[in-house]
Amino acid sequence: MTVDEQAYCCPGCGLRSQNPHGWVRTRPRDLPVAGRRTALTWTKRRWKCQNPGCPRRTFTESLPQIPPRSRLTGRLRASAGAAVADLGRTVLQAARDNEVSWPIVQAAFVEHAAAVLPGTTPKAECLGSDETRRGKAKYRLNEAEDGWEVVADRWHAGFVDLRGGAGLLGQVEGRTAATVSAWIDAQSPAWRDAVAFVANDMCTIFKAAVRASLPNATLVVDRFHVAQLANAALPEVRRRVTVQQRGRRARKGNREWELRNRLTRSAARMHANQLDPMVEDLENLPQKIGAPILAAWNCKEDLMDLLALTHTDPDRTTIAHRLFRFYAACAESGLVEMERLATKSRRGGLRSRPRSGPA
Template identity: 30%
Template sequence: MILSSSLPGCTIERVFRHTDHLVVIAHGRRCHGRCPTCGTPSSAVHSRYDRRPADLPSMGQPVTLRLRIRRFYCHHPACRRRTFAEPLPRLIPPRARRTRRLAQAQTRIGLAVGGEAGARLTGHLGMQTSPDTILRLVHRLPLPRANAPRAVGIDDWAIRKGRSYGTLLVDLERRCPIDLLPDRSGATVAAWLRRHPSIQIVARDRSTEYARAATAGAPAALQVADRWHLLLNLRQVLERWLGRVHGRLRQLPPLASGDGRQPGERPRAYRRSAAEIAVSLDSRARRLAAYEDVRRRHLAGETLLAIGRATGLARATVRKYAQAESFPERAIRRPNPSRLDPYLAHLEQRMAEGCENAMALWREIRRQGFAGTHRQVHRFVAERRTARKWLSQPASTSTEAIRPSPIASPKQLAWILVQPLATLQPRAAADLARIRQDPEAARIADLARRFTMLVRACGLGGDRPADPASELDRWLLETRNCGVAALETFAAGLAQDGAAVRAALTTSWSNAQAEGQISRLKMLKRTMYGRASFALLRSRILIAA
């Protein structure tokens, strides 16, 4: 039942159902109206007419109001109006097709899920409207006025990845975004910082553009480099160096303690077919030709950008080939955990007894709980049965003949070097011990571990060094004279940004909140299929916060 109090300023006359919605007939309670131009009250009725705005649903049913609106005379001699409609400001604005409360509900839905998804949702909730209407309601909302921020985080976000980028600014104390800028140029960020003189802390990534912007826009503010980006940059440097020397590290022999395999784990992946090996060798030949072409051009003095344009290779691939000491072979794939692993001992025993029937073996282990298909057992048996006809191949055509024992890829090794020793899996620890046989690798591994321990200790609040700044200075001095160009360049960059790096190690400020808000912004952009305008994204990210 609908009460008269549910329609502010109106009296309900009747409620009835019409096809698939409810109709509420009502009229204004006041006996007079006030002219919106001159403010003169009047009770002289000129005429009446009906307005049919949509309202919030009732009991899951759409509701349409039939408001009987009176038109009054305005008798003020100086007023240009002769008549005016009865106002109902608490219920519905002039000339509106929906009540204020319905518009507010649709606006909140638009802020939460966007236009298209919001239109689908409102249709199910009994307040159907179009996507364009929802977006217009969102655009009409005024942006919130943020309090004067003291600590801000700055990060960039992709409007169109690889083409255009913007800047997100986050209030680190209130933990919410405070503005969205249409680009990531230093001039735009510096101008924004000048308009907010209350800023004392600026947390940012390692971008030199943002560093210059913070210096120009807020010269008195303390700049803080993000600790996560410090570790990321170190891992990227290690990966580039490992890509250059990976061929040398692959020649190092495994230690006698083993390769870190778990008990019962397969020593290698299943043997591939002759067709798969032929495809692999053909791919290697193409990569080798591209490597030799890049090396020849690089030694001739061509720039990496020119080589990339001439060969069509990605810039990262050109850099990897140009800096590599030898052809960077692809890492040998190690076997992932398999459903067959718990049953390997039984299969080996049965094959030693002379049973080479794959289907019979599959039925046996299936009774023991094996949930895989018979194909896995067929591949296992095919490598070990006495007559290997279809898998037999000369050793010279196998990729194993030209590859040394497996070792982790440069990307995996870089990740191993920045992890705490106590958290390493046996296989990762074996790879680390293996590459430490190389003196240069051992030296770099020690430097990398010291830096990561310093950053993590300062970030997690654990066993923080008594003087992190002095420890950083000692590390920079050793690293800038370590003899490895990539690491020396990294240390020089840290020294150039020394104040922000020291602030990262000695204060608790971090740019992590900005990274989290970037993830939220990406989610909002993707829910709108990447077609949202900058103004709409700005409204959603700031108002919904």
């Protein structure tokens, strides 16, 4: 017999029934005990509603943890949602752990997140934005316009708080300028006024959206993408000079190829017994191969030294000195790849004045 007397009340009108109509047996899934699957069986009554005006004629007993027609207990759903939200499990992993389907865990995660997320978007002084690829795009035929339209975009745009503790602020489907601007414009005027810096990659989509929706914010490129540009330009120089001088791609036995991974490492994180031999090997290579690679490596390291000033509260003189040294090294190298790197870095926001936000 169910102890909770609320189970005898009609869910339609709330009137307590005293007229039983039969028995029902249900076997909802529950959390495992000591690592073993539990077999929960509940034999409950079906009651007749005694209110003539109630649309419900009969109803079965229910509890907050076991709602009507539920095949899972509430604590199992809550545990599956918390595994994704708090424990870092993927939806698929949580579904396998709890032996339930993917849609059930996804719905539990959405319910868990809705209960803990704030009602309004927290303010962020430094806003970060980037795109994320998820699966494959889905399309459907629009017969009215005689064309295909996107049902599920594979690209999502995410917004994060870079300096505060708010973390992920929002995520929208698509990565067009209109999509990004729509999310920003949906925030309150006070929220938009609080954004002083926006850091992203060098995508023109985000740049156009930020310029339109946050005209007073300073747009900068995050350090990761600036360093990524440098580490991509250096291998371009190495491959180009190798093909020009050897007439083929580099391979095992060519010292510039064997040093390819060490060249992209930061010199500040290398030991002297690795750094000095690398420079000596480049100097011993043929002049038309080793000299351009060494010059490109020095440009990359000058840029890394400049980025290392972030969060160190440097003065303007120090920033200007390292910035000039980087631009001068790129110009003196005579390499097209390094000149392009300097140009992109300049467009990305490398300036001599100190910033209080991200660099």
